[in-house]
């Protein structure tokens with residue numbers, strides 16, 4: 001390890017991470033979801049554990065392996081994710097990487113059949129905003145980090161999100177290319193201190209550098 005004889009920098013710190021998509025059922029066989037492989041969130045969880053943090057990873061439905069040293073809680077829907085986040089508190093930092101479905105349907109108990117009238121419309125209701133809720137909670141972690149996948153005006157949208165969500169950093173990534181599901185990522189860290197532009201890197205390298213950045217923030 002890079003820290004040699006010294007104790008790992010995040011020893012004694014609890015970091016909460018959400019990752020992956022959520023699935024919102026329409027009926028027992030169909031769902032609404034966001035596109036997310038979970039790779040970046042899982043890599044961040046692993047990198048934080050490697051720096052000695054106690055990591056709780058609240059994971060939506062993905063088939064990725066749990067990184068070593070990480071406590072994983074599996075959920076399916078946004079509301080389950082919100083409950084699991086609440087149950088995992090207190091935490092020193094939270095990194096909300098999940099691509100939470102913004103809306104859910106009123107699911108039916110039986111499969112909807114095309115020949116029985118089918119689906120004329122699908123009324124949707126908005127899901128709770130887990131990040132915004134955490135940022136204004138009485139148990140707010142000292143460092144609350146949101147992610148934002150944007151296809152245009154990446155930094156401008158991230159600045160607006162930072163203010164709207166009440167978090168400390170927004171890690172914005174440009175998903176106009178083939179980032180979704182891919183191995184690389186290009187991010188910008190937007191905070192009250194300004195904007196940091198990172199070069200295009202492997203998702204594992206982004207995760208390690210971000211974990212170190214979080215360690216610096218929590219321990220200075």
Ligand code: CTP
Nearest residue numbers: 096097098100127128129130131146147148149
């Ligand atoms: N997020 C969340 N709960 C939600 C929606 C989003 O916790 N119901 C979190 C995500 O995990 C991410 C951040 O909020 O860290 C930004 O998500 P994003 O989808 O970019 O923001 P939205 O406010 O949903 O805006 P948009 O209309 O761009 O989807």
Ligand code: CA
Nearest residue numbers: 099100101102
């Ligand atoms: Ca959203």
